[in-house]
Amino acid sequence: MILTVTLNAALDLTYRVPRLRPHATHRVTHVAERPGGKGLNVARVLAALGHDTVVTGFAGGPTGTTLRRLLADGSRPGTLTDELVTITGPTRRTIGVVDESTGESTQLNEPGPEVTSEQWTSFCERYARLLRGARAVALCGSLPPGVPVGAYAQLVREAHAARVPVLLDTSGEPLRRGLAARPDLVKPNTTELAALTGSTDPLRAASDTRRRGARAVAATLGPDGILALTPDGTWRAAPPRRIPGNPTGAGDSATAALLSGWLEGLPWPDRLARAVALSAATVRAPVAGEFDREAYEELLPQVKVTEA
Amino acid sequence: MILTVTLNAALDLTYRVPRLRPHATHRVTHVAERPGGKGLNVARVLAALGHDTVVTGFAGGPTGTTLRRLLADGSRPGTLTDELVTITGPTRRTIGVVDESTGESTQLNEPGPEVTSEQWTSFCERYARLLRGARAVALCGSLPPGVPVGAYAQLVREAHAARVPVLLDTSGEPLRRGLAARPDLVKPNTTELAALTGSTDPLRAASDTRRRGARAVAATLGPDGILALTPDGTWRAAPPRRIPGNPTGAGDSATAALLSGWLEGLPWPDRLARAVALSAATVRAPVAGEFDREAYEELLPQVKVTEA
Numbered sequence: 001m002i003l004t005v006t007l008n009a010a011l012d013l014t015y016r017v018p019r020l021r022p023h024a025t026h027r028v029t030h031v032a033e034r035p036g037g038k039g040l041n042v043a044r045v046l047a048a049l050g051h052d053t054v055v056t057g058f059a060g061g062p063t064g065t066t067l068r069r070l071l072a073d074g075s076r077p078g079t080l081t082d083e084l085v086t087i088t089g090p091t092r093r094t095i096g097v098v099d100e101s102t103g104e105s106t107q108l109n110e111p112g113p114e115v116t117s118e119q120w121t122s123f124c125e126r127y128a129r130l131l132r133g134a135r136a137v138a139l140c141g142s143l144p145p146g147v148p149v150g151a152y153a154q155l156v157r158e159a160h161a162a163r164v165p166v167l168l169d170t171s172g173e174p175l176r177r178g179l180a181a182r183p184d185l186v187k188p189n190t191t192e193l194a195a196l197t198g199s200t201d202p203l204r205a206a207s208d209t210r211r212r213g214a215r216a217v218a219a220t221l222g223p224d225g226i227l228a229l230t231p232d233g234t235w236r237a238a239p240p241r242r243i244p245g246n247p248t249g250a251g252d253s254a255t256a257a258l259l260s261g262w263l264e265g266l267p268w269p270d271r272l273a274r275a276v277a278l279s280a281a282t283v284r285a286p287v288a289g290e291f292d293r294e295a296y297e298e299l300l301p302q303v304k305v306t307e308a
Numbered sequence: 309m310i311l312t313v314t315l316n317a318a319l320d321l322t323y324r325v326p327r328l329r330p331h332a333t334h335r336v337t338h339v340a341e342r343p344g345g346k347g348l349n350v351a352r353v354l355a356a357l358g359h360d361t362v363v364t365g366f367a368g369g370p371t372g373t374t375l376r377r378l379l380a381d382g383s384r385p386g387t388l389t390d391e392l393v394t395i396t397g398p399t400r401r402t403i404g405v406v407d408e409s410t411g412e413s414t415q416l417n418e419p420g421p422e423v424t425s426e427q428w429t430s431f432c433e434r435y436a437r438l439l440r441g442a443r444a445v446a447l448c449g450s451l452p453p454g455v456p457v458g459a460y461a462q463l464v465r466e467a468h469a470a471r472v473p474v475l476l477d478t479s480g481e482p483l484r485r486g487l488a489a490r491p492d493l494v495k496p497n498t499t500e501l502a503a504l505t506g507s508t509d510p511l512r513a514a515s516d517t518r519r520r521g522a523r524a525v526a527a528t529l530g531p532d533g534i535l536a537l538t539p540d541g542t543w544r545a546a547p548p549r550r551i552p553g554n555p556t557g558a559g560d561s562a563t564a565a566l567l568s569g570w571l572e573g574l575p576w577p578d579r580l581a582r583a584v585a586l587s588a589a590t591v592r593a594p595v596a597g598e599f600d601r602e603a604y605e606e607l608l609p610q611v612k613v614t615e616a
Contacts, residue, residue: 013401015416020330022407025415062370093321095403097416099330107333108323108405 001081002046002259003134003164004039005127005155006057008112008144009084010094011067012036020099020106029100032287035071036094038140038169041252042259044071045278045291047078049260054134056083056126058144060113061090083130085123089113092144096248105248112144120147127155131162136259138167139183140252143174152178165262168214169255171195179213185262186214187255193219202227203234203308218258218275220251225276225303230268233307237272240302243295245283253282253291273303309389310354310567311442311472312347313435313463314365316420316452317392318402319375320344328407328414337408340595343379344402346448346477349560350567352379353586353599355386357568362442364391364434366452368421369398391438393431397421400452404556413556420452428455435463439470444567446475447491448560451482460486473570476522477563479503487521493570494522495563501527510535511542511616526566526583528559533584533611538576541615545580548610551603553591561590561599581611 016030035044043053059067068082092110099106115123131137137159139152148154152174159166160182168175168183171192179186186209188196193205196212206217206229216230225238254275261271281296324338343352351361367375376390400418407414423431439445445467447460456462460482467474468490476483476491479500487494494517496504501513504520514525514537524538533546562583569579589604 015418017416022328022330022414023410023412026417028416028418031418062374066370095416102331104331106330108325108336108403109334110323110336110339 001052001054001079001133001135002043002263003054003056003130003137004043004046005137005139006037006039006055006084006141007115007123007147007151008092008142009035009037009040009057009059009064009067010092010109010112011063011070013093013095015095015097016100017097019101020097033066033070034287035067038252038255039138040071041249042138042140042256043080044076045253045256045282046260047076047080048291049256050077051260051263052079052081054081054083054130056085056123056130058087058113058115058119058123059084059091060087063093064091067091083126085119085126087113087115087119089115105246112142115144115146117146120151124154128158128162131159131164134162134164135263136165136167138169138255138259139178140169140255142170149173150177153181156181156183167255167259169251176212179209182213182215184214185216185218185258187218187220187251187258189220189251190222203229218254218272220254220279222247226254226272226279227308228268228272232268235269235272235305236308237269237276237303237305239276239280239299240304243280243283243299245285247283249290250279250282253278269305273300273305276303309360309362309387309441309443310351310571311362311364311438311445312351312354313445313447314345314347314363314392314449315423315431315455315459316345316400316450317348317365317367317372317375318344318400318417318420319371319378321401321403323403323405324408325405327409328405341374341378342595343375346560346563347446348379349557350446350448350564351388352384353561353564353590354568355384355388356599357564358385359568359571360387360389362389362391362438364393364431364438366395366421366423366427366431367392367399368395371401372399375399391434393427393434395421395423395427397423413554420450423452423454425454428459432462432466436466436470439467439472442470442472443571444473444475446477446563446567447486448477448563450478457481458485461489464489464491475563475567477559484520487517490521490523492522493524493526493566495526495528495559495566497528497559498530511537526562526580528562528587530555534562534580534587535616536576536580540576543577543580543613544616545577545584545611545613547584547588547607548612551588551591551607553593555591557598558587558590561586577613581608581613584611
């Protein structure tokens with residue numbers, strides 16, 4: 001199975017309003033609830049691709065109960081097993097407010113519950129147990145209050161000790177610290193790369209990120225696709241055209257595709273083509289965080305991968 | 309006991325953000341959850357004033373469970389009994405986003421769950437039973453989807469039949485229809501009055517509202533206090549000075565004060581003074597929907613009531 005870690009899971013709400021105006025009262029015309037947090041998104045896409053997945057991290061309170069119920073919903077070719085550690089603090093909500101007049105989204109993210117040191121210890125024990133059965137692990141997203149900032153460095157080291165390949169997708173100080181533990185792959189976007197390295201040139205920034213410890217870097221460039229610097233070479237992969245839609249979850253689909261291609265032993269160019277096609281198919285899907293299977297099949301052979 | 313009806317109860321969330329910018333991602337710095345919906349606010353204030361209260365309406369789903377737990381929290385001189393009818397649809401959330409740079413609030417209100425005709429019938433049976441023990445009833449707030457637009461007119465008529473005095477605090481078509489059933493008191497604000505009558509002059513609009521069926525009208529004028537047109541006379545009541553703070557729930561405190569003064573047999577000028585002082589003490593309280601007891605005691609003798 002593939003293990004994904006989501007320390008700061010969220011109940012994702014999407015609100016549609018005719019037009020967002022600061023300081024006004026809005027009647028929300030449509031509400032959607034779904035499980036949120038990068039690692040949960042990655043696991044749902046992997047299960048939809050046919051992989052058996054296990055999710056861990058934290059969940060608590062009434063929002064945590066709703067999150068777990070939504071996570072269990074739906075049938076997928078692969079299994080999705082809930083190994084989240086129950087805590088007392090309520091799982092945070094994240095709210096995306098979509099302005100129907102422009103299509104643009106305004107995001108409000110709760111900080112997340114305070115995790116105690118006992119709860120962190122419980123998680124570490126669960127993680128160590130789950131690693132024994134894992135073929136790969138993805139460490140995803142921000143850290144909730146109370147979790148040590150060096151958490152990902154510790155989890156990367158434990159994965160290495162268990163000989164499980166590890167992908168890290170986070171930002172800021174947790175990414176900086178995590179890199180020092182030498183993860184097999186990191187998947188930053190351009191904003192995260194610039195914050196980490198100070199460079200807005202993706203090639204320079206990704207190269208610097210490898211020097212900081214990542215064996216491979218797959219930098220997502222939004223509509224421009226992916227730039228990958230790996231021990232086997234450097235590639236750019238781009239969709240055949242601009243895909244309009246909702247980019248929420250597109251990066252998580254890229255993570256799922258990279259993991260899936262990795263475990264199937266695909267060469268890097270094929271992994272990247274899969275990541276770009278799956279990202280674009282996620283942008284095309286009507287619901288944030290899901291992907292349009294037909295669009296995926298259609299786009300996959302059209303992705304251009306070039307050596308850089 | 310005093311009965312309050314909240315057909316569209318809400319779990320009220322207050323988010324604080326450093327600065328609200330449309331289309332940006334915000335980290336919420338502080339989250340507060342409280343029971344929401346006008347009738348629930350009125351009941352909480354009445355119980356804090358020492359009255360025994362019963363709340364009814366609808367609650368459902370995980371948000372409904374949280375709402376009921378929060379409603380049961382806290383000790384008050386009066387009792388607050390939960391007689392909400394449980395439904396399958398989840399209780400709506402309302403979110404107030406406070407911009408810390410300006411202090412201004414942006415409101416996002418979910419529409420509420422669809423109420424079935426069976427659920428509406430259950431509510432009507434519960435209401436009829438509760439009316440038998442009620443000294444007064446307050447019908448408060450908007451109607452959720454599925455409840456007939458003439459609901460308040462029906463509930464006003466049933467209160468009359470049971471010889472229970474009835475206060476109506478709603479807006480739009482439910483207010484227009486409710487007025488035809490001749491409620492004892494309505495408590496519109498200036499926006500609601502203007503929408504009902506087409507007049508922005510409060511005296512003219514309140515007078516028109518009485519002609520439409522209300523025995524008495526207590527129009528809340530924001531920081532300018534209250535204008536009351538009653539069978540006993542017409543009065544204006546105003547706070548001694550502008551009270552800075554958060555106006556959320558101030559109107560509901562006015563409703564609670566009017567009910568409380570009514571049941572104590574106070575003359576209209578004393579009821580109005582209580583309503584203005586309690587509203588102002590709510591604006592002054594740090595948490596929306598609660599009131600500052602010291603400010604209330606201090607402001608009460610300072611309210612100016614004049615015959616208009």
